[in-house]
Amino acid sequence: MSHSHKQSYCARLMRNFPILGACAAIALLFGCSENGEKKSSPEFSSSETQIDSDKGSPTNIVTIGGAATEIVFALGAGDQVAAVDLSSTFPPEVRQLPQVGYVRSISPEGVLSKDPGLIIATGALGPPAAREIMEELSIPTLWLPDPKTVEDLERSVSEVAQQLGKPEEGEALLKTIQSQLSQAESEARSWSREKPTVLFFLNPPTASTGGMAGGSDSRSATLIELAGGTNAAKEFSGFQPVSLESVIQMNPDVIICGISPGHGASPETIQALRDNPALSSVSAIQNEAVYGVPLDDLTFGPRLGEAALRWNQILSEQANPPAGNQLAQREP
């Protein structure tokens, strides 16, 4: 590198680092345009976080996690919700609310910028550092379990109902869920054949790639049990990619795929799965038992009972001699 000392440092810098010059310009613009609306700030007591239950129902709730959002809305407190996260997609009106990022990559400061009177978050909230910060700070936060079982859901509903001062609504909601689940259970007991084996795909296999299937300890496995079936994928836990060969080997009676806009399956990919010649030997294909369900059946929120009934109806068509092969109800 030859340096002519006649040049000023600045000129040397700019000549050699045009990228940096551009970045500096952008940074300046950014700095100048950063005059957000200032809200009046709430007062925090910096002692140990205690949610004040005497204060009645808080307004300005931020819900993080699909199940948390759905529970608050199901209890009729939707008008108190100020912001939600990206995983909250139901009921439809939550899409109009401000976003604080995705449940698994939450920025604590982003949540605080929404000025929350109460945060209701599922245990899925991440990264761990964000959770630690939120626990350290004196932000009134109700932590719900990351719902994987019926017990988790019941606990969440009662805790939120208690927090929002809506015990009757909470009881009623729990009763509804319970009755839907027991309806699915009794339906399953009346089947003439044995329990069908079910394989659930988060992403169905295509001609070129295997799919993401739910193994043991996954929400889909729990839902299959609730609907009266058995999970075909027992060799692994959680959601894992499986090859076409493994699907042939598992040979499920029923294949269910989660449909959602954005990711998961679409009616086209499900049709491609039905038409895949490699899978023609699989029972589910031969029985024409490949179904699509809304992917948020796996949210494990207040609609868990509905989801169990929907899956139960699908399995009924296989476990009871067919009464016409209609597809399960698909929600847009």
Added chain:
Amino acid sequence: MSSTDSSKSRRTPNRRAKHWIVLAALSLLLVGVAFWSLGSGAVSTSAEEVWTGLTGDGEDSQVSLQEVVIREIRLPRVISGILVGAALSLSGALLQGLFRNPLADPALIGVSSGAAMGGVLALVLLPLTLTRLAQANIQTPQALVDFFDHFGLPVFAMAGAVGLTFTIYRISLVRGRINVPAMLLTGIAANAIGGAFVGLLVTMFATDDQLRSVTFWTLGSLAGSNWTSTLHLTILIIPCAFFALRYDRALNSFLLGEAEAFHLGIQVHQVKRAVILLSALMVGITVAFCGIIGFVGLVVPHMIRTVFGPDHRLLLPAGALLGSILLLIADVFARTAVAPSEIQIGILTSLIGGPFFLALLLKARKGASSIGL
């Protein structure tokens, strides 16, 4: 910074004064950028609030949201940013001095991958081993468990970085000279193996949450900073940086070549070992706490060299300061560009550093710099 010596460079009082002026200017800039960084984020804060957040009023009964955010979220993050930026630039400058080549960047030649391998090994296998031992009814001393809980990750990451740096150095040293293509190719191999290793461990052993933090290992972030991690960073980085700064004159003599440095009375082997160890330790620490943040170690020393020349007595301290400044600026972008979410800072540094690296290569083709390719 250095005692008297006349053989290595003509040091006039004038030059010395210039060094101090540059360092003072950079320090002032760093303080300014730190304040700007404390004042920007998803929650809007005024300069006044930044000040009260920093000083506190002692009356801790009612604290405003802004104060909490500044004191508990932004301040540790800014301090971490300063430490990590300095450590990355210093390790980049040390490696470049050792390899006598401006392309040696920790992330590029694979040191960061080594650290990530070690880190993921600690994340996945330590808990697994402990549960296995417990299942086999073998008692592990509680002190050991506590130590690994707190320091297992950085210790493993540092070990991975050190091991890999020594390997790369041995492979690229051909007949007493550094072979640059060998160095870069070793880096490619190390990155490939490291990435595969991280992926493999994660798919085989990791829980869902660990799986989701893999992006953290491949693209760094300062989002995990809290007072505990900042304290650990300080304890680990400050001594390394202090020792690194003492090798300025030795690295100056390395510019001439190892044999020449030896004849100047430099303990060449001792210096090499120390430089490898220090740079790898610093990379290991930053990777353990913040994941892989690439290109800072490449860009910053190069900027200093371009503007102020290759004298390590200025390059090391000025590089440390500039590294902190640039990382803080990048972090402000990471926090504000898509608020209320965040971008990973590693994405930003690679976005800027990647083209920069290409520009260096293009320049080298025109014969304008001494990259040695």
